[in-house]
Amino acid sequence: MTKLSNRVLDMEESVTLAASARAKALKAQGRDILSLTLGEPDFVTPKNIQDAAIEAIQNGKASFYTVASGLPELKVAISDYMEKFYGYAVPANEIVVGTGAKFILYAFFATVLNPGDEVIIPTPCWVSYVDQVKMVDGVPVTFQTTEANDFKATVKQLEAARTDRTKVLLLNSPSNPTGMIYSKDELQAIGDWAVEHNILILADDIYGRLVYNGNEFTAISGLSEAIRKQTIVVNGVSKTYAMTGWRVGFAVGNPEIIAGIAKIISQTTSNLTAVSQYAAIEALTGDQSSIEVMRQAFEERLNTIYPLLNEVPGFEVIKPQGAFYLFPNVKKAMEMKGYTDVTEFTNAILEEAEVALVTGAGFGAPENVRLSYATDLDTLKEAVRRLKAFMEK
Ligand code: PMP
Ligand code: GLU
Numbered sequence: 001m002t003k004l005s006n007r008v009l010d011m012e013e014s015v016t017l018a019a020s021a022r023a024k025a026l027k028a029q030g031r032d033i034l035s036l037t038l039g040e041p042d043f044v045t046p047k048n049i050q051d052a053a054i055e056a057i058q059n060g061k062a063s064f065y066t067v068a069s070g071l072p073e074l075k076v077a078i079s080d081y082m083e084k085f086y087g088y089a090v091p092a093n094e095i096v097v098g099t100g101a102k103f104i105l106y107a108f109f110a111t112v113l114n115p116g117d118e119v120i121i122p123t124p125c126w127v128s129y130v131d132q133v134k135m136v137d138g139v140p141v142t143f144q145t146t147e148a149n150d151f152k153a154t155v156k157q158l159e160a161a162r163t164d165r166t167k168v169l170l171l172n173s174p175s176n177p178t179g180m181i182y183s184k185d186e187l188q189a190i191g192d193w194a195v196e197h198n199i200l201i202l203a204d205d206i207y208g209r210l211v212y213n214g215n216e217f218t219a220i221s222g223l224s225e226a227i228r229k230q231t232i233v234v235n236g237v238s239k240t241y242a243m244t245g246w247r248v249g250f251a252v253g254n255p256e257i258i259a260g261i262a263k264i265i266s267q268t269t270s271n272l273t274a275v276s277q278y279a280a281i282e283a284l285t286g287d288q289s290s291i292e293v294m295r296q297a298f299e300e301r302l303n304t305i306y307p308l309l310n311e312v313p314g315f316e317v318i319k320p321q322g323a324f325y326l327f328p329n330v331k332k333a334m335e336m337k338g339y340t341d342v343t344e345f346t347n348a349i350l351e352e353a354e355v356a357l358v359t360g361a362g363f364g365a366p367e368n369v370r371l372s373y374a375t376d377l378d379t380l381k382e383a384v385r386r387l388k389a390f391m392e393k
Pocket of ligand 2: 126
């Protein structure tokens with residue numbers, strides 16, 4: 001008898017984390033691998049945030065459990081943040097803090113889905129959504145968006161995916177992996193559609209502050225009172241504040257759903273690590289100047305590397321507007337090299353060019369690979385040079 005549950009047997013390991021671990025293991029063996037796998041800023045957490053955390057440890061505040069749903073002071077900071085960037089403040093009972101946006105998303109699905117309930121997830125999408133929905137016996141309903149529409153879902157496509165079991169629509173803008181941003185008009189149409197059919201919107205806004213070249217992020221929850229009531233916003237400090245290791249995520253929205261998420265937190269992780277909560281308060285309320293410095297660095301990397309990547313034979317890429325990923329279509333490149341499977345192609349690039357990418361397969365995109373440009377320019381330039389040499393060989 002197998003010792004493992006069907007749940008675990010049916011689940012995929014996160015392909016982003018697996019690709020990063022593989023690159024690290026090869027590096028440890030002495031290979032000269034350039035890893036463009038993980039979506040995490042290469043900057044260290046800003047000094048003012050580090051200092052706030054150290055102070056919380058030294059003055060003893062970080063020694064103790066906090067309320068499971070998060071420190072009241074942190075909820076005030078989140079409400080102020082919402083007011084500033086979303087245009088509305090929120091009471092404490094509409095906010096919950098947890099161990100990364102990733103766990104918050106999982107707790108959300110566990111809170112709202114009964115077995116068989118459907119979640120519409122336009123693809124390409126981030127690697128963890130589909131498995132998280134399956135883990136709580138929900139049904140992910142995916143469909144392909146088109147490159148012609150910048151990988152964005154249309155109301156027509158959503159309507160075709162809707163059934164009487166549809167409970168949630170997942171939106172991630174700016175998107176991981178495509179970097180595309182939905183416009184205000186597109187979001188308005190989608191929001192109105194969701195309200196009309198009483199479908200919850202899960203807005204994963206984690207890349208909302210990482211937008212480039214004059215592009216703007218619109219929060220769907222800010223578009224109307226009706227849409228806001230129907231939307232749960234998921235956000236965090238990992239990407240914007242270079243705090244992936246601190247594991248701070250939060251959700252904002254309907255108080256019953258928020259209380260459900262808090263209940264799950266109280267029975268699983270208990271509160272998010274106290275020191276991380278104190279660090280997050282400083283991140284959200286303290287000096288914001290380092291955030292803009294990092295955003296500008298990402299923008300410069302994008303603007304430098306995007307044209308170079310487009311020169312790699314067989315790589316076709318739409319210029320992203322936000323997040324920190326490039327998501328080239330490599331159909332022609334695979335043909336040129338005799339591959340039909342993008343994961344095998346990604347492995348060949350790793351073995352022969354010593355550049356670690358993430359296969360598009362995990363994002364529901366069998367013709368694409370993902371490069372993270374959250375790494376320094378020299379590494380990025382050398383990685384693209386190697387890709388070009390690999391394709392020209
Ligand atoms: N959503 C998206 C789209 C992401 O790319 C990530 C990556 N980390 C997360 C959520 C989770 O972020 P974290 O758990 O670090 O807050
Ligand atoms: N979200 C980042 C990525 O997609 C970090 C890894 C993960 O959580 O998937 O690379």
